[in-house]
Amino acid sequence: xxxxxNQTKTANMFxxxxxxxxxxxxxxxxxxxxxxxxxxxxxFAIYILAILVLTGGGLYFLLKKxxxxxxxxxxxxxxxxxWVLAELFFRYFMQKLPVxxxxxxxxxxxxxxxxxxxxxxxxxxxxxxxxxxxFFIPFGMVLLYQGYAPINVMVWLVSILGxxxxxxxxxxxxxxxxxxxxxIGGSIILLLALDxxxxxxxxxxxxxxxxxxxxxxxxxxxxxxxxxxxxxxNFSFLKDRIxxxxxxxxxxxxAKASDLTWTxxxxxxxxxxxxxxxxxxxxxxxxxxVFISLLFVFxxxxxxxxxxxxQMYSIYAFLGIxxxxxxxxxxxxxxxxWDSAYYNLMMxxxxxxxxxxxxxxxxxxxxxxVMFLLTIPYAYFGWDVLAINFATALYNLGVNIPVILFFxxxxxxxxxxxxxxxxxxxxxxxxxxxxxxxxxxxxxxLFSGLYFLFSLEVAVIALSLLGIAGLALRTKLAHLITQQxxxxxHGMIAGFKEKNG
Amino acid sequence: MIxxxxxxxxxxxxxxxxxxxxxxxxxxxxxxxxxxxxGKTTFFSLMLDLIRPSSGNIINNGIQVNTSEAWxxxxxxxxxxxxxxGYLTPEEYFYFVGELRGRNKADVDALLARFQDFFHGEILGxxxxxxxxxxxxxxxxxxxxxxxxxxxxxxxDEPFAxxxxxxxxxxxxxxxxxxxxxxxxxxxxxxDLMHVTEVCERIVVLNKGxxxxxxxxxxxxxxxxxxxxxx
Numbered sequence: 001x002x003x004x005x006n007q008t009k010t011a012n013m014f015x016x017x018x019x020x021x022x023x024x025x026x027x028x029x030x031x032x033x034x035x036x037x038x039x040x041x042x043x044f045a046i047y048i049l050a051i052l053v054l055t056g057g058g059l060y061f062l063l064k065k066x067x068x069x070x071x072x073x074x075x076x077x078x079x080x081x082x083w084v085l086a087e088l089f090f091r092y093f094m095q096k097l098p099v100x101x102x103x104x105x106x107x108x109x110x111x112x113x114x115x116x117x118x119x120x121x122x123x124x125x126x127x128x129x130x131x132x133x134x135f136f137i138p139f140g141m142v143l144l145y146q147g148y149a150p151i152n153v154m155v156w157l158v159s160i161l162g163x164x165x166x167x168x169x170x171x172x173x174x175x176x177x178x179x180x181x182x183x184i185g186g187s188i189i190l191l192l193a194l195d196x197x198x199x200x201x202x203x204x205x206x207x208x209x210x211x212x213x214x215x216x217x218x219x220x221x222x223x224x225x226x227x228x229x230x231x232x233x234n235f236s237f238l239k240d241r242i243x244x245x246x247x248x249x250x251x252x253x254x255a256k257a258s259d260l261t262w263t264x265x266x267x268x269x270x271x272x273x274x275x276x277x278x279x280x281x282x283x284x285x286x287x288x289x290v291f292i293s294l295l296f297v298f299x300x301x302x303x304x305x306x307x308x309x310x311q312m313y314s315i316y317a318f319l320g321i322x323x324x325x326x327x328x329x330x331x332x333x334x335x336x337x338w339d340s341a342y343y344n345l346m347m348x349x350x351x352x353x354x355x356x357x358x359x360x361x362x363x364x365x366x367x368x369x370v371m372f373l374l375t376i377p378y379a380y381f382g383w384d385v386l387a388i389n390f391a392t393a394l395y396n397l398g399v400n401i402p403v404i405l406f407f408x409x410x411x412x413x414x415x416x417x418x419x420x421x422x423x424x425x426x427x428x429x430x431x432x433x434x435x436x437x438x439x440x441x442x443x444x445x446l447f448s449g450l451y452f453l454f455s456l457e458v459a460v461i462a463l464s465l466l467g468i469a470g471l472a473l474r475t476k477l478a479h480l481i482t483q484q485x486x487x488x489x490h491g492m493i494a495g496f497k498e499k500n501g
Numbered sequence: 502m503i504x505x506x507x508x509x510x511x512x513x514x515x516x517x518x519x520x521x522x523x524x525x526x527x528x529x530x531x532x533x534x535x536x537x538x539x540g541k542t543t544f545f546s547l548m549l550d551l552i553r554p555s556s557g558n559i560i561n562n563g564i565q566v567n568t569s570e571a572w573x574x575x576x577x578x579x580x581x582x583x584x585x586x587g588y589l590t591p592e593e594y595f596y597f598v599g600e601l602r603g604r605n606k607a608d609v610d611a612l613l614a615r616f617q618d619f620f621h622g623e624i625l626g627x628x629x630x631x632x633x634x635x636x637x638x639x640x641x642x643x644x645x646x647x648x649x650x651x652x653x654x655x656x657x658d659e660p661f662a663x664x665x666x667x668x669x670x671x672x673x674x675x676x677x678x679x680x681x682x683x684x685x686x687x688x689x690x691x692x693d694l695m696h697v698t699e700v701c702e703r704i705v706v707l708n709k710g711x712x713x714x715x716x717x718x719x720x721x722x723x724x725x726x727x728x729x730x731x732x
């Protein structure tokens with residue numbers, strides 16, 4: 001009897017928690033965002049789901065085509081170890097236990113174990129887990145349709161759910177230290193290398209293990225038990241630590257003073273340049289932007305290596321603009337919102353706005369040049385690639401930098417730098433999507449038009465000339481943009497003050 | 502030093518500030534008191550051109566603040582945490598402000614040395630970013646930063662709030678010292694009537710955006726203010 005009342009109590013508590021969650025979602029400021037942004041985000045979500053369902057459904061046929069001798073289930077099982085590791089790797093960045101949300105609950109008469117169960121249960125239905133199911137369930141349905149044993153397939157799907165949940169809870173256990181990340185990342189690279197150079201077949205080892213989940217339905221208990229175990233370990237860990245002073249306190253990193261005296265050579269710009277470099281290096285979101293930008297160098301590999309895209313110069317122009325301008329778009333579109341937390345200081349202090357903006361220009365220019373230098377090896381795929389990348393880099397330098405700074409003056413959304421970087425839409429408004437059009441679309445349109453009307457040479461020279469013209473006029477443009485920032489000043493200050501923007 | 506003429510600020514239909522005329526001479530320590538919503542921060546924000554006046558203007562040392570930026574070199578302020586750069590250490594922040602005001606590291610270090618007492622060993626050399634300091638310590642850093650570069654006008658919004666008693670007492674002597682030569686004009690707002698009457702030679706009371714009292718500080722001022730606010 002006592003047990004029974006306790007259970008209903010807990011169930012009630014859970015119901016209340018879920019209601020809270022519901023309210024926090026629908027009353028969050030992001031729900032109040034502009035209609036266009038909401039629509040775009042909705043479309044994006046549907047797009048992702050559709051991609052997942054389609055690839056999940058099409059995977060059977062794809063695998064059948066690539067490996068006609070083997071059963072697709074067997075092939076998939078061979079590569080599942082990589083899926084597990086990759087999920088762990090990405091979740092390390094993206095998924096954190098939502099401990100901060102429960103701070104207000106601590107002072108209420110709620111058992112700590114109930115709170116712990118609640119946070120853990122909530123993470124079980126997170127979007128990351130659902131995404132995997134959206135992929136595997138269509139695959140399972142195709143399997144059924146193809147005459148695989150229904151019981152095996154059904155139980156296999158349950159096993160997959162177990163694996164997903166295991167990943168979910170193991171992630172919370174390991175993501176406390178960066179060592180785990182290095183270990184996971186390292187093992188992915190190591191295993192891939194072992195496989196690729198045929199030193200030791202990883203797939204041959206793990207293939208049968210994962211295939212066993214399908215072949216022997218009773219093994220379903222293994223992933224489920226693993227998930228349960230990970231849950232219990234998480235629970236016992238969490239229960240003892242739910243108090244204001246311990247794990248809930250945001251971590252304080254030891255400040256590392258950095259000596260950036262080499263920036264002195266940039267004269268008046270030096271203090272701002274130093275500030276920008278510290279801004280990028282000491283805040284998660286900006287730091288991630290840099291890494292993502294660097295990774296984009298490899299974007300070209302996807303296209304240049306494929307025959308289908310050979311000589312499709314519009315695609316090449318797109319690649320050139322994107323690869324040399326990735327930091328420009330990623331970082332530049334949020335200027336000056338990066339400084340929103342202390343924008344009052346910037347406006348009240350003895351700061352010439354011009355110098356402030358010029359320092360940003362310098363920083364982005366350096367990024368464009370660096371990205372161009374990194375793309376030089378693509379000359380391997382033809383000199384035309386190099387020529388196009390050079391022209392697009394010039395265009396980015398001369399035209400796109402002023403354009404993005406100009407649009408920056410329309411930014412009115414605050415960015416809190418210490419918020420997590422992934423899936424963080426803070427600071428985003430419809431402006432951000434509109435910026436992409438002139439930045440990416442215009443040069444590609446221009447390039448393609450000239451290419452089809454005249455020739456590749458004309459298109460390349462035109463983009464380069466536009467870039468050079470922009471560079472030649474840069475003092476004039478800088479003046480215009482500074483004027484624009486002056487006129488928009490008060491609106492920006494007011495906008496950046498709104499914490500829930 | 503500072504002349505305010507017909508200054509108003511209106512949001513929608515609500516007038517939050519309406520100052521017909523206000524004159525603050527050079528070197529005065531000027532205290533602004535008033536309940537929440539009286540318009541104190543609005544006035545300071547207008548002084549710094551952070552918001553646009555609905556009408557009228559402020560002349561700071563001959564410069565109209567909403568049309569020229571020439572007041573910036575000799576005016577400094579600490580209003581709230583939006584004047585702090587969270588990802589810098591206090592030292593880096595001081596040096597940054599120093600650079601903006603044409604002071605090199607040695608100048609800034611010399612100035613900081615005078616505030617050792619005020620910092621109470623909690624600001625310098627802590628290997629912490631400003632965002633990780635407590636509210637009180639953040640405030641100390643912000644206030645001291647506003648003294649960098651020999652400003653002629655210093656604006657401090659609620660400088661005593663969030664400070665511990667020892668620091669409040671030290672801040673009072675710092676402000677007195679700052680104004681004793683009658684060279685630096687200091688504008689302070691406060692909810693603490695005792696502190697503000699102690700450090701300011703003139704007190705202006707704002708109520709719903711209007712000046713309702715303007716008095717030179719004397720022994721009677723505190724009593725008078727208390728009587729006024731008791732309603």
